[in-house]
Amino acid sequence: MPLSERQLAAFADKHAWRIPFDTSPRHLAGPGDARHVTHGLAAAGWSPTSDPLSAEIVLRSPDHRHSLQFDPQSATSAWWRLRAEPTGIEPGWYAEFGELVPAEILAGLTDALVAPAPAEPADPLPALEAAGWLIDGRGAAVSDPPGCRVERRSEKGDGTVPWREPDRASWHIEVRDHPGPFAAGPRIWHAWFDGNTPEHLVTAFITTLADSAPLQRGMYDRTAHHGVVQKPSPLTPEQVVEAHAARLAGIRRQTRVVRRQPEAVTPPAKESTTRSTARR
Template identity: 65%
Template sequence: MPVSERQLAEFADKHAWQIPFDTSPRHLAGPGDARHVTHDLAAVGWTRTSDPLSAELVLRSPDGRHSLQLDPQSATSAWWRLRAEPTDTEAGWYAEFGELVPAEILAGVTDALLCPPRAEPPDPWRTLSSAGWKLDQQNGAHSPDGMCHIELRPLGDRDTPSWHIETREHGHGHPVGPRIWHAWFDHHTPSHLVSAFVTTLTDTAPLQRGMFERTAHYSAVKEPSPLSPQQVVDAHTARLDALRTQARAARRRQRPATIQPLAPPSKAAAPPVRR
């Protein structure tokens, strides 16, 4: 399901009239445009398997193993659900994300899923420390403003810990206030996906949001962006082209080497006919 010219035009039409503002920190920037995620997946062959007339969107990978669900009518706080079915050699896994998770951060995860890194992914704790997040002694870290918390903790009675990320309002007489958004990765989620989430989350580069978008947190810093609306659209298109190239290269690396068939034996020269 490649991204069509009509779909790209609709993306451009939406952003053409929006004056982009650099918004930071990232965890307070609001969800942005979901097409940062859905266009990426469609560009590399994921297809929609849900009812086209439904508010729910389900995209599935070409091999059928991975799926991404976006359900704005979800009865829970998880609008996004990313799943992998188990195989003979790999366990299945599950991750979920709340409504206000910035799409660019979720796209960091799906990009890493589409194009696995060749090298060992960076350690999330080292990434957090380098970004100025405060590490505690209980497998957790806080953002500099204290509103986003990352923790590696057991879920229920399980011994294997899973990753929990929450952004919350500042508390008023309590340790924490109401939750803004959350993300959760179960203990089978590949480490490079968690690392990609942490790396994209802690990146200090601002995210672009429209001047009048109301989904950014009131305490987020918004400044006029040096980018024009057209440059925002061009960056999106260039990103899709780059992702297609990277995904093709990743598939070539993962493809098993084909065995060349043996050449047929050459026919021996026929003996001369005796007269």
Template identity: 60%
Template sequence: MPLSERQVAAFADKHAWQIPFDTSPRHLAGPGDARHVTHGLAAAGWSAVSDPLSAEVVLRSPDLRHRLQFDPQSHTSAWWRLRAESTDTEPGWYAEFGELVPAEVLASFTDALVVRPQQADPWQPVISAGWHRDSDGTARSPDSMCRIELRPLSEFHDRPSWHVETRESGHKEFPGPLIWHAYFDERTPAHLVGSFLAALANRSPLQRGLYDRTGHYSAVQEPSPLRPQDVVDAHTARLESLRAQARSARRHQTKPATTAAKTGPAQPAARR
């Protein structure tokens, strides 16, 4: 079921009357509007396969390989789960995200499923943003509340997986309570992880309403120079871009191959 004008209008109705506040750092900005994720995938052709009267939302990609589940009634700390089935040429993989992960940061990850960014070192945008890179495969935000770690799943696994945790400040070596987490298994494509980390470390603030939930009381909120309509317009423009690029990718995949009979040299007729 494609994204409808009514659904886009519902997003606009909410945000058109909500004065935006610039909220930073991003890892403390709070969840925001989940439709940054679901609208983007729907615009790219993903279909809802869940009960429309349920709080749970399940979307599937057009090729049926990817499945995104959003369950705000989850009994675990993971509200978002994304699975990719294995193919003849690519392995399957799994990623999950906690309740308070910013939707805009998660949307950068899911957008990269539609529009593949240039391959890059996932650490590069983190270091460029001023995060402290440790020698043991970890990096910390300037306030030390968010930690990125690349580590083996266990002593029996050679390939490492990515772990991101935002926590309240602890005491000495004891970590504080968990605010949100993200986990990418060892087979998650590097360009997807890189897109998530780049959006997470981006110094630009995220826009939140005055009474929107943030991830922590120490998040800084200031009146934004953006108008409410600017937030709506940015969302609409992103959806149009995703829709166009998804269509282009599908046309490329379904373009019929030129047969050898049309391109090869003519064969002599067989003699009787």
């Protein structure tokens, strides 16, 4: 279902009267507008499958393999859940994100998901090191100043699914309040990628997370922490709306190009008693 003119106008109406403020660091910017994520997927041809009168939103990809769920009434700390069903040649995978994850950071992942996968995906840690994060040499990185931690953890395969490697690496991201140099306060939001998540998607999320550029928030928008820094943005409200429209137009063009390419023949999916969507 393509985006309607009414939906685009509703986004423009909301942001046209808001004075944007540069908000940093971006991991504390707050959730922002979820339509950065949902509009991008809709522009790529994803369709809603949830009850339109429900607070829950479920979008599914045109091939029915991928789905994104947003549930603001979730009984857990995960409000966003992204799933991929297994195919005959690729494993299924699962990722989840907390309530206060900035929509623009999550959109960095979903934009990469609907784009062609790179031939050689990059490891996420060099992007963090280039952004000035502190790397401890054990697969973990901490923002400077502290507050956000990215960690790669090894997982042992259970041997029941033939496509899984014996050792896999899941990725854990946590943003916490840091009241002092030696204390870690309550968790603000988290992200978790299971060991089968394609590495280029993890890299896209972490690269967007580590970007030093501020995110734009309105004067009264919810942020994730009182320590966030805000100042008037050089962008006008009109430019914020235009940037959103230009991004969606780019996704539409990209989707049309991909659809014109010959489709690869995928073997039928194998049945498995193991699901890759297990939650923590």
